[in-house]
Amino acid sequence: MLCLAAVAAVVLSAGCVGGSDQSAKDGDTVSVFYTLTVDGVEKESNFGSTPLEFTIGAGTMIQGFNDGVIGMKAGETKTIEVSPENGYGVYSKENVTELPLSDLKESLGTVSVGDIVQVTDVYGREWNAEILSIDEEKDTADAAVNHPLAGKTLIFTVMLDSITPAK
Numbered sequence: 001m002l003c004l005a006a007v008a009a010v011v012l013s014a015g016c017v018g019g020s021d022q023s024a025k026d027g028d029t030v031s032v033f034y035t036l037t038v039d040g041v042e043k044e045s046n047f048g049s050t051p052l053e054f055t056i057g058a059g060t061m062i063q064g065f066n067d068g069v070i071g072m073k074a075g076e077t078k079t080i081e082v083s084p085e086n087g088y089g090v091y092s093k094e095n096v097t098e099l100p101l102s103d104l105k106e107s108l109g110t111v112s113v114g115d116i117v118q119v120t121d122v123y124g125r126e127w128n129a130e131i132l133s134i135d136e137e138k139d140t141a142d143a144a145v146n147h148p149l150a151g152k153t154l155i156f157t158v159m160l161d162s163i164t165p166a167k
Contacts, residue, residue, distance in 0.1 A: 024072050026057040027166030032069065037155040051161045062087050065156060072160040082154040091151030093132065093144040101139045104131075111141060119145065 024030050031051035036043045046052055054060050056069060064082030072078060084090045099119065104111045111117070115131045128150070129143035 022073065022163055022165065024056060024069050024160060024163050025166070026070065027055065029053060029055045029164040029166075030069055030072075031161040033159045033161060034065075035157045037157070038149060038152050047159070062154075064154070065158075068156065069158065069160065072158070074160055074163055077157065077159040080156040080158055082156065084151050084153065087152065087154045088147040088149040089151075091146050093130070095145050096132065096142055097129070097145050099129065099141045099143050101134060101136070101141045104141055117143070118148075119143070 031053045033045075033047045033049075033051050035045035035047060054066075056066060062082065064086030065080060067086070068078070068080030068082070101111065104117060108115075108117060111131060111134065113131050113134060117129050117131065118126050119129045120126055126148065127145045128148050129145045131141050131143050133142045135141070
């Protein structure tokens, strides 16, 4: 009986049975499954697919998601609510850019002040642009450009799949 207890102690201390008590911390690389919900609508999910892998604190994730994963343990699931300030920012009419009006008309037909149109930057990322003013003579439209999720509270359901400790 004493031998069986000793073998069980060795197996448990080797990590072969049971979970790790390690919590995710800055510098660790983690793999997560998540579902993003905005305004009660599921926007994206990788459950049933490949986990998202990132290094905590590397600046590759929005701050609220990054911070929400800190302290989680492998196998843990939690809901992370991310404010606009810690997500994609608050909606701002200060991020103004000039767009070619003829291009907008060609793709949309008509363009009016107040319209929200999608524009693509040089990196292929899509942004929402609110038309603020139109200058027919200059063939331009001034638009406030924001991330499509700017101003939105983001609700993530996150399951931490694995932690690779920082070296």
